[in-house]
Amino acid sequence: MNIYKPELMEVVEIIDETADTKTFKLKFKDTDAARNFDFKAGQFGEYSVFGEGESTFCIASAPTRKEYIECSFKQVGKVTTALRKVSIGDTIGFRGPYGNHFPIDDMKGKNVVFIAGGIGLAPVRCVIWNVLDLRDQFKDVTIIYGARSTADLVYKRELEEWKNRSDIKTVVTVDPGGEDAGWKGEIGFVPAIVEKAAPKAENSVAVICGPPVMIKYTMPVLNKLGFKDEDILTTLENRMKCGLGKCGRCNVGNVYVCKDGPVFTYEQIKKLPAEY
Amino acid sequence: MAEELLKGGNAVICEDEKGRGWKRIDSPSEVRINHNEVPSNISYKEFVFSKTEPIFYFKNRKENYELAEAADGNGKIVFLGAKPCDARSVEIMSKVFNWDYKDKFFNEKAERTIVIGVACSYKDEFCFCTSVNINPASPEGSDIFLVPLDEKEYAVRIITEKGKEFISPYLKYLTEGNAARSEEALGKIKWPGKKFEPGKVREWIGNNFEHKLFDEIGSTCLGCGQCAFACPVCHCFDIVDEECSYECGRRMKNWDACQFGLFTLHSSGHNPRDNQNKRYRQRIAHKFKYYADKFGEILCTGCGRCSRGCPVQIDIAQVAAEINSTANRV
Amino acid sequence: MNELRQLAKELLGNGTVKVIIGYSEGTTPERAKPFIARTEEDAGKLIFNKYCVNNLAVYLTRKEFKRKGTIGIVAKGCDVKAIVQLIQENQVIKDDVYIIGMNCGGVVSGFGVDDTAVKCNNCKVKTPHLYHTLLGAPVETPAKDDGHLKLIQKLDAMTAEEKWSFWEAEFEKCVKCYACRQACPLCYCEKCIADKSMPRWIESSAHTRGNFAWNIIRAFHLSGRCVGCGECERACPAEIPLSLINRKMGMVAKKEFDYSAGMALDAPTLVGNYDTADREDFIK
Ligand SMILES: Cc1cc2nc3c(=O)[nH]c(=O)nc-3n(C[C@H](O)[C@H](O)[C@H](O)COP(=O)(O)OP(=O)(O)OC[C@H]3O[C@@H](n4cnc5c(N)ncnc54)[C@H](O)[C@@H]3O)c2cc1C
Ligand code: SF4
Ligand code: SF4
Ligand code: SF4
Ligand code: SF4
Ligand code: SF4
Ligand code: FES
Numbered sequence: 078m079n080i081y082k083p084e085l086m087e088v089v090e091i092i093d094e095t096a097d098t099k100t101f102k103l104k105f106k107d108t109d110a111a112r113n114f115d116f117k118a119g120q121f122g123e124y125s126v127f128g129e130g131e132s133t134f135c136i137a138s139a140p141t142r143k144e145y146i147e148c149s150f151k152q153v154g155k156v157t158t159a160l161r162k163v164s165i166g167d168t169i170g171f172r173g174p175y176g177n178h179f180p181i182d183d184m185k186g187k188n189v190v191f192i193a194g195g196i197g198l199a200p201v202r203c204v205i206w207n208v209l210d211l212r213d214q215f216k217d218v219t220i221i222y223g224a225r226s227t228a229d230l231v232y233k234r235e236l237e238e239w240k241n242r243s244d245i246k247t248v249v250t251v252d253p254g255g256e257d258a259g260w261k262g263e264i265g266f267v268p269a270i271v272e273k274a275a276p277k278a279e280n281s282v283a284v285i286c287g288p289p290v291m292i293k294y295t296m297p298v299l300n301k302l303g304f305k306d307e308d309i310l311t312t313l314e315n316r317m318k319c320g321l322g323k324c325g326r327c328n329v330g331n332v333y334v335c336k337d338g339p340v341f342t343y344e345q346i347k348k349l350p351a352e353y
Numbered sequence: 354m355a356e357e358l359l360k361g362g363n364a365v366i367c368e369d370e371k372g373r374g375w376k377r378i379d380s381p382s383e384v385r386i387n388h389n390e391v392p393s394n395i396s397y398k399e400f401v402f403s404k405t406e407p408i409f410y411f412k413n414r415k416e417n418y419e420l421a422e423a424a425d426g427n428g429k430i431v432f433l434g435a436k437p438c439d440a441r442s443v444e445i446m447s448k449v450f451n452w453d454y455k456d457k458f459f460n461e462k463a464e465r466t467i468v469i470g471v472a473c474s475y476k477d478e479f480c481f482c483t484s485v486n487i488n489p490a491s492p493e494g495s496d497i498f499l500v501p502l503d504e505k506e507y508a509v510r511i512i513t514e515k516g517k518e519f520i521s522p523y524l525k526y527l528t529e530g531n532a533a534r535s536e537e538a539l540g541k542i543k544w545p546g547k548k549f550e551p552g553k554v555r556e557w558i559g560n561n562f563e564h565k566l567f568d569e570i571g572s573t574c575l576g577c578g579q580c581a582f583a584c585p586v587c588h589c590f591d592i593v594d595e596e597c598s599y600e601c602g603r604r605m606k607n608w609d610a611c612q613f614g615l616f617t618l619h620s621s622g623h624n625p626r627d628n629q630n631k632r633y634r635q636r637i638a639h640k641f642k643y644y645a646d647k648f649g650e651i652l653c654t655g656c657g658r659c660s661r662g663c664p665v666q667i668d669i670a671q672v673a674a675e676i677n678s679t680a681n682r683v
Numbered sequence: 684m685n686e687l688r689q690l691a692k693e694l695l696g697n698g699t700v701k702v703i704i705g706y707s708e709g710t711t712p713e714r715a716k717p718f719i720a721r722t723e724e725d726a727g728k729l730i731f732n733k734y735c736v737n738n739l740a741v742y743l744t745r746k747e748f749k750r751k752g753t754i755g756i757v758a759k760g761c762d763v764k765a766i767v768q769l770i771q772e773n774q775v776i777k778d779d780v781y782i783i784g785m786n787c788g789g790v791v792s793g794f795g796v797d798d799t800a801v802k803c804n805n806c807k808v809k810t811p812h813l814y815h816t817l818l819g820a821p822v823e824t825p826a827k828d829d830g831h832l833k834l835i836q837k838l839d840a841m842t843a844e845e846k847w848s849f850w851e852a853e854f855e856k857c858v859k860c861y862a863c864r865q866a867c868p869l870c871y872c873e874k875c876i877a878d879k880s881m882p883r884w885i886e887s888s889a890h891t892r893g894n895f896a897w898n899i900i901r902a903f904h905l906s907g908r909c910v911g912c913g914e915c916e917r918a919c920p921a922e923i924p925l926s927l928i929n930r931k932m933g934m935v936a937k938k939e940f941d942y943s944a945g946m947a948l949d950a951p952t953l954v955g956n957y958d959t960a961d962r963e964d965f966i967k
Contacts, residue, residue, distance in 0.1 A: 127602060154880070168418045319592065323449060330638075582860040591887065665716055
């Protein structure tokens, strides 16, 4: 088997999230591939535009929803620019799922706190829907999401939906100066908002993804609230090519992020050399 | 014998006459078995792990995508004249290409290889096979092992089943020899001295990732890929798309190296290894610690190629020895 | 050697320079390697002899050294050419370098060998043309055969097809390790054209097409800039005779524009200067 050869996917829906971020809904062209495909929350894939190359994105849809996969990507370079030009009905490539996943089973019966910043909501969204689709198996669910400005918020319609649900607590914030006239959410940086929302740490798991600065300043807040390092889950994002533990570029110490990650507890990360 | 070998559709790979690298030979006159001169600049890994190779083809940009498999050849790949520090290369790299997902591009070629090793009587200040558990008289990694007896005569030892099967049609060319003579020849080989204790180096790296030594040893490194590309066991690669014609393209798997600044650079500008010291640390750590931790093999055969070829004379054995002595001091 | 160590010690001691980029002994005494002296103690490790082949000017444009105060550098005449060219190209500020010029009688052609480098055979800068302090006595060496010139003449006499097959066989061996670029003092671009991906100008694959693209574009980018130090060729593990290309380009620059790279501090650079009198008929 050629591990580098992708499956062909049809782009069936495109959502413009922000000025530079889009979400694609993808369907396998091959019915067997579609039937055999299964993944877990937190895994990622390699998406390709033929002739341009491959890019790594997490699978942003939930494993509990089988008929399609979704990915959200921000335009930053070669492949993501080419992906932006793709229209509905076009074909792109996908290989995956790769990497480890969030320990959903271990999280059952616990409170779950989701903290995300910017495009970091993509991997978290996958877990959120996974949890919400099995809502009764989890205790309190809190979602704290922040972006630079209202224009940078992704998954707006879902944020609305979550806010309107009574079985979850959703806090959305934008950085000071990033609000617009009609903004009804919080204003402030994520760490401060986490401190204010003060989710309880007892019997809880925190899932946190976002820009490195946000993670850096939120960690101490979580520790202060009583979260232990082993109960804080995050993902590492090292440059990847193969996603298969072969090409050699994603390692942090003797860990291949593409194989042994991308999901790590904060406790594990602390033990790694600081090369991420 | 070489003639028949060549006729059989086998690719016979020998060191080239200038010692730059290895090449597929077309005639028996090109056979070169180098057992007493400096190893080639570049190892033979490119015949198993290609410097560039298509991993599939795609057709028609817009609709009706078609992906075509990249074809691989058949016939044996015979490495003729592999010194013990080369002979183990495929075996060592095979760990990473098979630890979980299997890389068929590597495997299909690796399965077809026959390593005809040769006992090595060369030794210079850069050789350090003995420091990484290999030695110049060792048949490890070879399917068939040659022991030079004199100018033109070799004792042929069959080491593996694969080697036995391979050589059986050619046995008529060989004559029964005297084992004692080859033992004697092997005994005469002078081994390079041991320069460091790999276990020590491994342990020290694990505990001293931020040590200031790492700020010094990489400071003159130019960040070229010579060391990695010459190395028989470095295996990093890049994946890129390119065109073959107007409506056809291919995805390529190309050598890459951790010494390049772009290797780990994110589009955002963030780079976990943002200077050459960190990149050089990765090289050392990967070879002596990470690979050993993960796959139980040192990612180095002590051939000395990277040091001989380094434009600024960074000598990997010297670096490892320095780490070893630093470890001893504390 | 003592005068070098003494001078280095003084310069580091009194703060004239922050570091000195020089040479120290390599794996054997017949091999010298680049060495960054940071302390007075380090100064004692500096050496200079015919084994000091590296062109250390390559470090002057490195981030770690750039604009970090005055950098001392041990330089042979050919290395000074590179420094001058870098100053001409505004990559190095003149006052940021302290050149310890070395009178030189030629260096060996590479590590671990004992023959004189071809570039030294007809060297015109045995005594460097720019320095702050000059060390060593001038060395007289008899002029020798210009081996490169002969080869270039041989290539010039070939037909286009013959030239193509000559270079095809050479470039075939290129592994795209970029040692040529990394060792070259004039290849300082923060983002090399070979690394640009939007669009990708040079295929990164090390096949004939990609290798031709790389080696030819590199030759273009160095024409009129290459100072002939030979570092690229020395660094190349595939032993591709890169000097022949760069020397040829240099010969064209000399013939058509009377320009020699790295010889005059205040001369405008060849490619950075437009003159209405420039001839255009060499483009065919
Ligand atoms: C596990 C994981 C999950 C990710 N999930 C998402 C996601 O859901 N949405 C999203 O927008 N982005 C995500 N990223 C980042 C995304 O992979 C890069 O932004 C993207 O590959 C840039 O590709 P490009 O070709 O457009 O950029 P270029 O700059 O042209 O890329 C060149 C190469 O750099 C690599 N690269 C550059 N930046 C990164 C980076 N930050 N991380 C990894 N590789 C990088 C890619 O391998 C690419 O081949 C994820 C990265 C990882 C490792
Ligand atoms: S160690 Fe030497 S060969 Fe390797 S990247 Fe650095 S300068 Fe190049
Ligand atoms: S690291 Fe250097 S000495 Fe070790 S196998 Fe590779 S090239 Fe040879
Ligand atoms: S040393 Fe560097 S190039 Fe070689 S295998 Fe390790 S990471 Fe890859
Ligand atoms: S191209 Fe080669 S010879 Fe010319 S300056 Fe650069 S390294 Fe020196
Ligand atoms: S140094 Fe030689 S092999 Fe390496 S990229 Fe340059 S020309 Fe190619
Ligand atoms: S992405 Fe290739 S090894 Fe991890």
